[in-house]
Amino acid sequence: MAGVSTDPADLAVRRATRTALNPDVVLDAALTLFAQRGYHGTALSEIAEVLGVRTPSLYNHMGSKHDLLRTIVDRTTAGVLADFHRVLDPADTPTRQLREATRVYVHRHATHRREALVVNRDTGSLSEPAFGEMQARRREHEHALRAVIAAGVAAGEFRVESPALASFAIREMSVSVARWFSPEGALSAEAVAEQYSAFALRIVGAS
Amino acid sequence: MAGVSTDPADLAVRRATRTALNPDVVLDAALTLFAQRGYHGTALSEIAEVLGVRTPSLYNHMGSKHDLLRTIVDRTTAGVLADFHRVLDPADTPTRQLREATRVYVHRHATHRREALVVNRDTGSLSEPAFGEMQARRREHEHALRAVIAAGVAAGEFRVESPALASFAIREMSVSVARWFSPEGALSAEAVAEQYSAFALRIVGAS
């Protein structure tokens, strides 16, 4: 935009293509670009451009660039935990618990790919206390999954030498679905989630 | 360094702590910082600082910041392929091939964690033709692993519905070892590699 046209017809075109801004659309645009280019690889001016406004206008709808990241990470990690707790029925067998926990985890990574990509790549750019809070939620999920596997081993349902290793393997293969999954692909998110939870049960040697 | 001291004693201390620069030490410092902070999150001045020189001095030993990234990615992806081809014996059974392929892949990610972290995070910042070359190598590895799994299914050694999905799961859980592995941890790189290759065989339902 080296020379901004003041021709009334041009101004009308720009208004017509302009999105009505609000915090949600700003966050959504940020999410898309952060996922594509990374947090540091995305300039606020790029977010402004896709929204059809100038960079300073974003500040009417957001606090700071860091706030965008923090919000994305907080919501995503809280969502992961909420999924887990929603499907975890203490009365269930470890086998069923692991299957369900894996299924919702994979499903989230297939259906919220942008969030997953950002959370997996850019949490190192969070300032405290956001960084510490993110780590605590991540650790909570990790320990809970590991506990399911350990309970399965203790109950004789699973045969695996290291519940910790199995937990890492299962979590990480699930997270990485976000990297390759495409809604236009041959498999639905549900199908992938089912297959991956079957893989999880195989990893732990579920009988 | 707002005020650089010209006191001879201070100058002597700075020289004493200064690393003799060469392209390898620059690349090594870059690798460490890129792995920790990301490519865009690392300023050349930070690399210069850990090496005890001023930023422009780096240019005696490197072409550009992008060159550093390109070199890291090229070497790493070439190494992954070399590992694979080294252990892949066409006369082996698919089971043995998958075990070995997974083992060296995991081992590399446990023993070259910095490289893995950079390659998994920052290849999006590569310009062409480096980006295309990196993708070609990545695809080559992926297709080769998938072919091993498909051959195992065809030979009746593996029972898995989708060799492609299994390949993704195995590759991604292996790659992610770089995120959590610690040489000071309870398990050695070899032990983790063995466990993970056992997981891989379970995922494909190897008999």
Added chain:
DNA sequence: CGGTCAAACTAACGAGCGTTCATCAGCCCG
């Protein structure tokens, strides 16, 4: 010792960034 060269430095360039500020425009309400 003097000359040469490599690599260190300082200074600077041009570009870009996130953010603030003052102003303007548009909309709504009394």
Added chain:
DNA sequence: CGGGCTGATGAACGCTCGTTAGTTTGACCG
């Protein structure tokens, strides 16, 4: 219609960044 408010703009701030260019320094060799 006028006033107030919200949200847009352009201008600017202060800073950082990757890189270039000129100068200085130190080591080596004849």
